Amino acid sequence: MERLGGDKATHSRKRAAKADHSDGFARDVSAVKVGDCLLGYKAVQRRARGGRWNHFRGRMREIEKLIRHRHGDIVPEADDALIYVEVIAGLALVEFGQEFVEVVLGWAARWLPWAGKADVEEIIYERTKVRYSSLSADALGHALHVSYAERCALDIRTIGAFDVPKAKRAKLQKQKRRQRDRSRKEQQRRAAGACPRADYLANSFSQARPWEAFGISRRTWERRGKPVPEAEAISDCGSMPLAA
Numbered sequence: 001m002e003r004l005g006g007d008k009a010t011h012s013r014k015r016a017a018k019a020d021h022s023d024g025f026a027r028d029v030s031a032v033k034v035g036d037c038l039l040g041y042k043a044v045q046r047r048a049r050g051g052r053w054n055h056f057r058g059r060m061r062e063i064e065k066l067i068r069h070r071h072g073d074i075v076p077e078a079d080d081a082l083i084y085v086e087v088i089a090g091l092a093l094v095e096f097g098q099e100f101v102e103v104v105l106g107w108a109a110r111w112l113p114w115a116g117k118a119d120v121e122e123i124i125y126e127r128t129k130v131r132y133s134s135l136s137a138d139a140l141g142h143a144l145h146v147s148y149a150e151r152c153a154l155d156i157r158t159i160g161a162f163d164v165p166k167a168k169r170a171k172l173q174k175q176k177r178r179q180r181d182r183s184r185k186e187q188q189r190r191a192a193g194a195c196p197r198a199d200y201l202a203n204s205f206s207q208a209r210p211w212e213a214f215g216i217s218r219r220t221w222e223r224r225g226k227p228v229p230e231a232e233a234i235s236d237c238g239s240m241p242l243a244a
Contacts, residue, residue, distance in 0.1 A: 059091055060091065062156050104124055
């Protein structure tokens with residue numbers, strides 16, 4: 001019985017290992033027990049993290065988002081247009097190894113249909129064989145000339161910016177996060193019925209200073225029961241004698 005349970009566990013784990021991760025999810029196998037009694041195993045789906053494919057696909061999608069924002073459905077023919085192919089080639093080489101050439105050719109046929117195969121292959125060779133270097137987020141930002149404003153407008157996260165370094169971007173992001181937290185807490189206080197500070201100060205005794213209308217100090221005014229002066233006395237801050 002114990003061996004049968006072990007065989008089932010091994011089989012379940014193998015099925016989980018062969019599960020398709022292309023949808024961004026992974027599957028774990030967990031045991032179902034009641035006390036010490038093993039009832040079986042079940043597959044638990046979780047969101048996959050840290051996979052190189054997801055990282056490559058995320059960057060590729062953001063590059064395509066940048067192209068749509070700048071050019072539309074295809075990249076127009078220009079002297080620097082093949083920089084997109086060069087960047088995709090560097091990313092695809094890390095992801096697909098020796099099979100990356102076909103991936104890049106297929107991608108270029110979609111986004112740069114005017115580019116000839118020989119030109120694309122030359123770019124691939126130059127980028128990956130002659131002067132290959134791993135592309136960081138900031139290196140991508142400089143290569144594609146992505147500004148910080150453009151990065152924020154398109155919600156790009158895996159590509160840096162040529163005009164704002166990584167350390168400063170992290171500082172700006174922290175400030176934005178703090179501002180969002182303050183706004184959220186402010187909304188929560190308003191929903192709970194709290195008075196805005198500006199309204200509170202406008203209606204507070206410290207701003208109105210009604211004791212000046214009587215010509216007395218605040219402490220004396222409070223000791224006498226906080227009497228409310230007439231509107232005319234408040235407006236001109238004139239003294240008002242108290243009744244005996």
